[in-house]
Structure formats: structure tokens, C-alpha cells
Amino acid sequence: LFISQIYGLLPVSNVRALDVADIRFRWCSPRILYSLLIGILNLSEFGAVINYVIKVTINFHTSSTLSLYIVCLLEHLFFWRLAIQWPRIMRTWHGVEQLFLRVPYRFYGEYRIKKRIYIVFTIVMSSALEHCLLLGNSFHLSNMERTQCKIIVTYFESIYGRIAAVHRKVMPAVFWTEVREHYLALKRLVHLLDAAIAPLVLLAFGNNMSFICFQLFNSFNIGVDFLVMLAFWYSLGFAVVRTLLTIFVASSINDYERKIVTSLRDVPSRAWSIEVQRFSEQLGKDTTALSGRGLFYLTRSLLLA
DSSP states (O other): HHHHHTTTOOOOBBBSHHHHHHHGGSSHHHHHHHHHHHHHHHHHHHHHHHHHHHSSSSHHHHHHHHHHHHHHHHHHHHHHHHHHHHHHHHHHHHHHHHTSSSSGGSSSSSGGGHHHHHHHHHHTTTHHHHHHSSSSOOOOOHHHHHHHHHHHHHHHHHHHHHHTTTOOOOHHHHHHHHHHHHHHHHHHEEEEEHHHHHHHHHHHHHHHHHHHHHHHHHHHGGSSSSHHHHHHHHHHHHHHHHHHHHHHHHHHHHHHHHHHHHHHHTTTTTGHHHHHHHHHHHHTOOOOBBBBBSSSSOOOGGGGG
């Protein structure tokens, strides 16, 4: 979040406040003015690029440069859209988080959240090396998406862990009522987050795929210079790994939902109740996963697409 504000992408006041009630989006604030200034500078640079492209012959290379600046402008616009919804998202997130910080969920993954975030963050921030070798777009967007997904995946893992702990055991209806209500609260958070970041997801994947295609096209003419070859293959390899890592992390949300469905099928017949039936029906009602504006869902099947 701090990095987002440095780039002027998330102009939210008190974004790091301990109390979510203090998080505000104010149209008249220094952060808005700073973000607006960054946007104007980006727009001016985009105008200069258009002028350059008009003067020279439009080809594959100049069009890729133009698309890069278009992505940057759209990213700025979509982050403003996210900033407006950020206080509501954080209030909802805080409510769900309080459920999973209490017993019994705290025993099913709370203490692994920071470790996982640090691992993902370390992998993504290694893109700084790529930036030194080859000028490219910022990878902060993909980093934030993966971090948010990893936290939500941990919540789903906690619910699955609670159900798996009573595998094939007879549990009272109040147990299934509580688990179902917590699952629905988490599912509402996923839908709220998906509605907010879906344009960013679509933009990120479109940018990654276009960059990979552009690099593959350049692979026919990279020369024999060692540093050039190192920069090229590292850039291409990192782009592929970054895309696969994003899909792998985000698809875990849907993976754990399918595991929960499988666990419910193993509930003994003598323990089957109306609450278990309702839980089972709600699980199979629709797909719980992040998406790119409904054009695709981040599931494991996307890896093979």
C-alpha cells in the first residue's frame, strides 16, 4: 500500500491506520493532488510518445511502446476506481479477518500468513533486477494482487482445515451453521474484491501476455552480445514465471472450495442435516474465484488454456 501511494496509484487517506473506520477517500486531499499530478505527467508523456510514433513509421516495436503507455494510463485510472471502493473493502475485510483470528481458526494457518506473503513479495520484488537489465513496466500491480489472494487463500484453508479436522465425524447442526455462515462471509468478500479489482486483473494478464508475445517475436533477433542475451532471457523467463505464479496463487481460492465440497460428501449419513444440505448447495451454486471481468476465472484450468 505504501508503494502504491509512492506511485500515486492509491490516493486513500490513512491507508495504514489501525482502525479501519479512519480509512477515507477524500477528493480534497494532498494524496489526490499528488496522484492527479502523476496522472497529468503520465498523460503528457503519452502525448509525446504519440507525437513520436506519428513522425516515424508505425511498426511492431513502436506500437508495443505505445501500448505500454496505454497500460500505464489505464492502470492509473483503475487504481483510482479501486481507491474509491477501498474503505468499504477494508471494512468488509476487517469483519472477515476478525472471524479467522479467533479460535478455532487461529490454529489452521494464522501464523503462516506473514511467511507466505514475504515469500511471494521476495519473488516479485526480484523484478528490480529485470528493470536494471531491461526497461519495462512496473510489476507492483501483480505483486498486490498476489498478496491479497494469498491472504484470502489462507482464510479458505482455515475453513477447510476446520472441516477436515472433523472428517467423517458426527457434528451437531450448530457446527455446520457456524462454518456455513463464515464461508458465506468470506465468499461475499471474494465477490466484493473481484468486482473492485477485475479490471486490474484483466489489464495485468493482457499486459503480461502481450509482453511475452513481444519478447518471443524479438527472440529471432537478439544478437550475440552476452548482456543483451542475459537481459532478454531473464526478462522473458521472469514474465512467464510471474504470470504462472499469479494464476497459481489466485487459483488456490477455487481449489480449497473444491476440497470443502469433497469433504462434505464424506459426511456420514447419520450426521447429514438441513444445514449440511444448505452448505452443500451454496458451495455448488457458482464459481468462487477472482476473474477478469467475467471473461475468465483464475482457476487451475487456466494454466492449461
